[in-house]
Amino acid sequence: MEGFSVRWRDLYFNVEGEEVVRRAFFSRNPVFDFKENELSERLRRYFRGEKVSFECKLELDFPAFTKRVLKRVLEIPYGETLTYGEIAKELKSSARAVARALSMNKIAVIIPCHRVVSKNGLGGYSWGVEVKKALLRLEGVNFP
DNA sequence: GAAAGTAAAAAAT
DNA sequence: ATTTTTTACTTTC
Numbered sequence: 001m002e003g004f005s006v007r008w009r010d011l012y013f014n015v016e017g018e019e020v021v022r023r024a025f026f027s028r029n030p031v032f033d034f035k036e037n038e039l040s041e042r043l044r045r046y047f048r049g050e051k052v053s054f055e056c057k058l059e060l061d062f063p064a065f066t067k068r069v070l071k072r073v074l075e076i077p078y079g080e081t082l083t084y085g086e087i088a089k090e091l092k093s094s095a096r097a098v099a100r101a102l103s104m105n106k107i108a109v110i111i112p113c114h115r116v117v118s119k120n121g122l123g124g125y126s127w128g129v130e131v132k133k134a135l136l137r138l139e140g141v142n143f144p
Numbered sequence: 145g146a147a148a149g150t151a152a153a154a155a156a157t
Numbered sequence: 158a159t160t161t162t163t164t165a166c167t168t169t170c
Binding site for chain 2: 083084085088094095096097098099100102103113116117118119120121122123124125126129132
């Protein structure tokens with residue numbers, strides 16, 4: 001299996017896939033060899049707190065609605081957040097459906113689903129809300 | 145096709 | 158501040 005892992009605090013961020021990103025997720029231990037490429041370099045800078053954007057090909061093998069949600073989330077700029085409801089309104093859907101679509105996101109950070117929060121509260125995150133909070137703080141967003 | 149299951153939001157209490 | 162509708166989309170019968 002090809003990919004790379006970069007360390008961030010006490011976690012490892014793993015990206016699976018070379019040309020096309022298949023998955024990206026956090027884990028306690030590295031699951032790939034440390035291989036450098038352009039994307040890993042950007043991620044390293046991102047985790048250092050630099051404002052970087054990721055342009056890479058993603059494998060989105062999802063139903064139509066889910067893809068629309070993910071594509072919209074991809075456009076949220078660094079350091080900004082939207083609520084599930086706001087996205088739902090744009091897509092003429094409901095907050096609950098948007099949340100469900102996001103929960104299928106296999107590609108953390110690169111698809112910035114951590115920038116989607118609930119209206120009063122934080123919402124959820126597949127790799128734990130602590131990670132979500134840490135990512136938001138890294139981008140300069142404050143949370144109670 | 146129907147019903148359950150959501151990482152939500154608004155309304156009601 | 159907690160509880161109860163309302164909500165729409167995927168998944169799984």
